[in-house]
Amino acid sequence: MEMTYDFSTHIVPLTLAISQVKGDVLELGTGSVSTPLLHGLCMFTKPQRKIVTLEENPSWLGMMQKDFECPWHSFRHALCMESVLEFLESAEWKFGVALIDQCFDGSSSPETGMTYGSRKRCAKVCARICDVIVIHDSDYWDFKDDEDWNSFVESFKYQWKFKLTGPETLVLSNVFDVKAVLVDSPQGVLS
Ligand SMILES: C[S@@+](CC[C@H](N)C(=O)[O-])C[C@H]1O[C@@H](n2cnc3c(N)ncnc32)[C@H](O)[C@@H]1O
Numbered sequence: 232m233e234m235t236y237d238f239s240t241h242i243v244p245l246t247l248a249i250s251q252v253k254g255d256v257l258e259l260g261t262g263s264v265s266t267p268l269l270h271g272l273c274m275f276t277k278p279q280r281k282i283v284t285l286e287e288n289p290s291w292l293g294m295m296q297k298d299f300e301c302p303w304h305s306f307r308h309a310l311c312m313e314s315v316l317e318f319l320e321s322a323e324w325k326f327g328v329a330l331i332d333q334c335f336d337g338s339s340s341p342e343t344g345m346t347y348g349s350r351k352r353c354a355k356v357c358a359r360i361c362d363v364i365v366i367h368d369s370d371y372w373d374f375k376d377d378e379d380w381n382s383f384v385e386s387f388k389y390q391w392k393f394k395l396t397g398p399e400t401l402v403l404s405n406v407f408d409v410k411a412v413l414v415d416s417p418q419g420v421l422s
Contacts, residue, residue, distance in 0.1 A: 254327020347373035369401035
């Protein structure tokens with residue numbers, strides 16, 4: 232049997248980011264890996280952090296909402312990219328960490344059938360409202376050889392790429408030296 236870790240290769244940078252960077256959390260794309268992980272990690276932080284999860288698939292939205300919705304973890308149906316961008320642009324939120332792991336729309340990967348266009352568009356908005364952004368599958372075809380994307384990534388003061396096996400995860404920040412804070416001396420900025 233061939234093992235695949237594709238759905239969970241973001242858990243190390245995501246866990247480090249949530250543990251070390253304070254503030255509310257934005258999750259784009261729900262699922263059985265990131266949603267319970269983020270929810271469980273945020274249960275223990277004081278003051279209570281808020282999580283906002285956006286999901287386009289009504290089945291996944293319903294399943295996760297049933298298990299995790301509570302006063303500090305809200306779920307929104309991402310009806311279309313425009314509504315997502317409108318929400319992010321207009322939100323009064325300032326997030327500590329955002330996970331970008333959705334497939335709201337965009338071009339389909341010939342390898343996986345998944346979509347990454349929305350990850351790029353959301354990352355650009357998140358760069359303005361989030362201290363740290365964690366982008367899963369950042370070495371997939373759609374990100375490669377895209378000059379606009381590469382120059383967006385290069386525009387960040389701090390970048391860290393994590394790859395153990397399977398898809399890479401890219402961590403970007405203009406606020407924290409992410410590799411130093413998350414990996415080299417992880418005493419953290421949470422007090
Ligand atoms: C890459 S998945 C998101 C995974 C999620 N962030 C996590 O870490 O669990 C992208 C979309 O696929 C759907 N999805 C979530 N978990 C899935 C799974 N285990 N298998 C297939 N599709 C899934 C949801 O609609 C989700 O927004």
